[in-house]
Amino acid sequence: xxxxxxxxxxxxxxxxxxxxxxxxxxxxxxxxxxxxxxxxxxxxxxxxxxxxxxxxxxxxxxxxxxxxxxxxxxx
Amino acid sequence: xxxxxxxxxxxxxxxxxxxxxxxxxxxxxxxxxxxxxxxxxxxxxxxxxxxxxxxxxxxxxxxxxxxxxxxxxxxxxxxxxxxxxxxxxxxxxxxxxxxxxxxxxxxxxxxxxxxxxxxxxxxxxxxxxxxxxxxxxxxxxxxxxxxxxxxxxxxxxx
Numbered sequence: 001x002x003x004x005x006x007x008x009x010x011x012x013x014x015x016x017x018x019x020x021x022x023x024x025x026x027x028x029x030x031x032x033x034x035x036x037x038x039x040x041x042x043x044x045x046x047x048x049x050x051x052x053x054x055x056x057x058x059x060x061x062x063x064x065x066x067x068x069x070x071x072x073x074x075x
Numbered sequence: 076x077x078x079x080x081x082x083x084x085x086x087x088x089x090x091x092x093x094x095x096x097x098x099x100x101x102x103x104x105x106x107x108x109x110x111x112x113x114x115x116x117x118x119x120x121x122x123x124x125x126x127x128x129x130x131x132x133x134x135x136x137x138x139x140x141x142x143x144x145x146x147x148x149x150x151x152x153x154x155x156x157x158x159x160x161x162x163x164x165x166x167x168x169x170x171x172x173x174x175x176x177x178x179x180x181x182x183x184x185x186x187x188x189x190x191x192x193x194x195x196x197x198x199x200x201x202x203x204x205x206x207x208x209x210x211x212x213x214x215x216x217x218x219x220x221x222x223x224x225x226x227x228x229x230x231x232x233x
Contacts, residue, residue: 011173012173012175013172013173013174013175014098014102014175015098015101015102015105015175016175016183018102018105018106019101019102019104019105019183019187021105022104022105022106022107023186050105050106053106053107054105054106054107055107
């Protein structure tokens with residue numbers, strides 16, 4: 001999937017993955033896609049919860065060797 | 076969704092509770108909420124500058140100033156503090172596990188435009204002057220807090 005921006009948040013703990021994701025998505029235009037990499041297992045439920053509240057959409061997610069990847073479309 | 080507000084009263088000056096407060100505050104700001112943190116009583120210690128600031132004080136106020144921790148690095152934890160050793164061990168293990176420090180969280184709160192308010196009555200009680208607190212604060216009392224809390228849908232006392 002093509003992302004307009006990639007955010008590497010690996011190694012960061014709560015609340016930083018969410019905070020950094022917010023800051024990164026602020027720089028995008030509506031409809032653009034942010035690709036997020038994180039190692040925080042809490043992000044599995046945090047990122048979808050954050051996206052729902054903040055009005056964005058998680059269009060795809062995957063796990064690869066302890067790294068969780070999310071593709072988030074700015075709302 | 077927009078214009079949602081959150082308020083937190085940070086009464087405690089314990090390191091663990093301060094970290095929890097700032098995690099919730101920065102998290103809420105990341106969710107798009109407008110966040111206000113009110114620091115009162117022991118919570119004011121979190122906002123103290125680390126260095127000594129010479130200001131005119133009464134004898135009692137000087138005693139308070141000496142005995143109370145100056146800034147995020149000096150706070151104790153609410154359980155198993157063991158005269159400060161517990162806090163040191165906690166900070167050591169949190170660093171090893173790459174947990175965000177209180178100092179970093181405070182910086183992040185400023186970056187996210189979280190409003191930090193110091194309670195002026197508590198400042199009077201503890202003899203803390205504005206010069207002794209970090210920059211970028213607002214100063215207010217109970218009515219300002221209540222006015223904010225009235226408009227907010229998340230209000231916490233920590």
